[in-house]
Amino acid sequence: xxxxxxxxxxxxxxxxxxxxxxxxxxxxxxxxxxxxxxxxxxxxxxxxxxxxxxxxxxxxxxxxxxxxxxxxxxxxxxxxxxxxxxxxxxxxxxxxxxxxxxxxxxxxxxxxxxxxxxxxxxxxxxxxxxxxxxxxxxxxxxxxxxxxxxxxxxxxxxxxxxxxxxxxxxxxxxxxxxxxxxxxxxxxxxxxxxxxxxxxxxxxxxxxxxxxxxxxxxxxxxxxxxxxxxxxxxxxxxxxxxxxxxxxxxxxxxxxx
Numbered sequence: 001x002x003x004x005x006x007x008x009x010x011x012x013x014x015x016x017x018x019x020x021x022x023x024x025x026x027x028x029x030x031x032x033x034x035x036x037x038x039x040x041x042x043x044x045x046x047x048x049x050x051x052x053x054x055x056x057x058x059x060x061x062x063x064x065x066x067x068x069x070x071x072x073x074x075x076x077x078x079x080x081x082x083x084x085x086x087x088x089x090x091x092x093x094x095x096x097x098x099x100x101x102x103x104x105x106x107x108x109x110x111x112x113x114x115x116x117x118x119x120x121x122x123x124x125x126x127x128x129x130x131x132x133x134x135x136x137x138x139x140x141x142x143x144x145x146x147x148x149x150x151x152x153x154x155x156x157x158x159x160x161x162x163x164x165x166x167x168x169x170x171x172x173x174x175x176x177x178x179x180x181x182x183x184x185x186x187x188x189x190x191x192x193x194x195x196x197x198x199x200x201x202x203x204x205x206x207x208x209x210x211x212x213x214x215x216x217x218x219x220x221x222x223x224x225x226x227x228x229x230x231x232x233x234x235x236x237x238x239x240x241x242x243x244x245x246x247x248x249x250x251x252x253x254x255x256x257x
């Protein structure tokens with residue numbers, strides 16, 4: 001695992017670029033030319049197997065203590081998005097600020113992990129991170145048990161990256177902030193209240209997305225999700241997509257439209 005973390009540390013983008021690293025499940029890392037590291041919904045441990053019997057099937061790529069993140073964002077409190085076994089290691093670095101929803105705040109409170117570096121986020125909030133990133137937290141629908149879950153719209157230079165978050169298909173996902181995003185990351189697993197492959201392709205079409213990255217598949221047998229089915233559905237609708245393997249990097253030119 002050290003090999004990947006050392007790669008990230010060395011892999012500083014040139015000015016005007018951001019690097020996007022797909023981490024499997026719903027997680028990814030963003031890094032700018034200042035070396036600012038932003039983690040989104042990283043699941044690095046095996047806590048879901050201990051707590052719920054959901055065995056991790058994808059390999060461990062990164063240890064929670066191997067990188068010092070500047071910002072850790074968690075879209076809701078489910079443990080494959082707010083990794084409770086990694087949270088303490090994330091917060092061990094004094095540079096790390098953590099941003100969680102109300103249900104995430106409650107999970108951290110149970111473990112005595114609240115501090116002035118843990119911040120509450122809600123749909124409608126706007127946040128500036130480092131010199132490069134701004135975040136708008138937007139509506140998603142992950143069911144009645146997670147009413148505080150959010151989607152996230154990142155603006156980086158001239159580019160917009162929309163992480164839909166765990167959500168069912170709703171017309172309310174499509175609005176002026178999300179329509180036409182350059183990169184859209186969405187779930188395809190069709191379980192636990194999430195978009196399935198067909199719905200994900202349909203949403204991407206209606207969002208007029210530039211490029212779509214499917215996520216939330218293959219990490220747990222119980223979660224479902226077939227990227228090939230999504231691929232077929234996207235091609236039917238003329239949706240541009242990118243299938244990314246765990247740990248793969250995408251270079252984003254933030255100045256080019």
